Amino acid sequence: MIVLEAVSHDFDGRPVLDGIDLALPERRIGVVGANGSGKSTFARLLNGLVVPRAGRVLVDGVDTRKDVKAIRRKVGFVFQNPDHQIVMPIVAEDLAFGLKARKVPKDEIDARIDAALARYQLDHLRERPVHLLSGGEKQLVALSAVLVTDPEIVVFDEPTTLLDLRNRNRVAAAIDALPHPTLVVSHDLDLISGFERVLMIEDGRIAADGLPGEVLPFYRARMQ
Template sequence: MHWGRRGAAAADAPPLPRTAVELRDVTHAYGERTVLSDVTLTLTESRIGVIGANGSGKSTFARLLNGLVVPTAGTVLVDGLDTRTQVREVRRQVGFVFQDPDAQIVHPTVAEDVAFGPTNQGRPADEIARRVDEVLDRYGLDGHRDHPAHLLSGGQKQLLAIAGVLVMEPQRVVFDEPTTLLDLVNTRRVAQVIEGLRQDVVVVTHHLDLLAGFDRVLVFEDGRLAADGSPAETVPWYVARNA
């Protein structure tokens, strides 16, 4: 499947500095149950995919990247910042988009919701207004700015959730199954948005077609990194293994 080419946002803005995310001997347990074991890797590539069966630890891995989850053992460093002790700085650099946009939408109207993150970061009012206008325009939500966010369609809600992260201008964005709840048209739209981002991304997905142009794909199995390589290497391996 063809997902379209890079969007306008990528073409007219200078590249952002790269954020390196380093995991050193990372293990995570929920209570007694270890769900991620001994993960050591450094993420520097612009387009990184994460695949694996349900329950293999993908979301736990994704959440470790910006401190939504802190490891029970080992260390996660974002450009040297420890997610355990410097989570505020880490979250400025690495944004997170949840599978279910309702988990992310907290304010009554579209414009208020997008303004929430930069307001929370203590940015000046005029800068917030400018950034909000910019992202609403970019994601086709400009006509909906005063609409109740919960009345948007599923696809619009996911775009709103993405806008609410991008307005904070992180250097890398982690998407946890951003298209799983969407129909084909909205899946394509979100895929195009991701492709057009000047930010680096990590995308957890079951939508393997989305990874075709990616630089690197990680495959998780039972809480372990089972494969790590180009999509051409890892995706057919994963498909064959789960056939």
């Protein structure tokens, strides 16, 4: 479980998050908020991409400030733009990248890549140059590159924002099918409407926290 204790953060003296206390035990959690509200920073705190200026973020009791390597083994992160995440020129090479860093044996790397690509019917893209992929294919490859490392929790930052409707639906179905505890930051309210819990962040604070049927109408009203 992820726990935030009195978490605050700023960039160059500008407050971004202020005094957040949360426990996040649910399997599906959505996060909404206006641009600049602090929600992307909030997401990055959960796997150590950002370390809080004050307070603590704990993942199964491990402090993100003290052991970021252990945190990133536990919490996978999928970026809004897959081009910010995919680092290798060929699909299979990109999926292998994180596994090689963890000294996984080659035979196991190949087996994990095959299984990850098969999950989303991407087998035919194994040797494809990444720059030839569609936006939806890139996002699914980015997700596969996270899942192949076997994280315990997956965090998504705006995973459908750059996609057309068909690929949005493919990614939404992939998220829905994940067995992992998942937190999704999104402006796509339909994507998170069936989740167990939704947080609304406003001016760096939790402005609403509850069931989607409670929080999403409140958020819509605040955005008018």
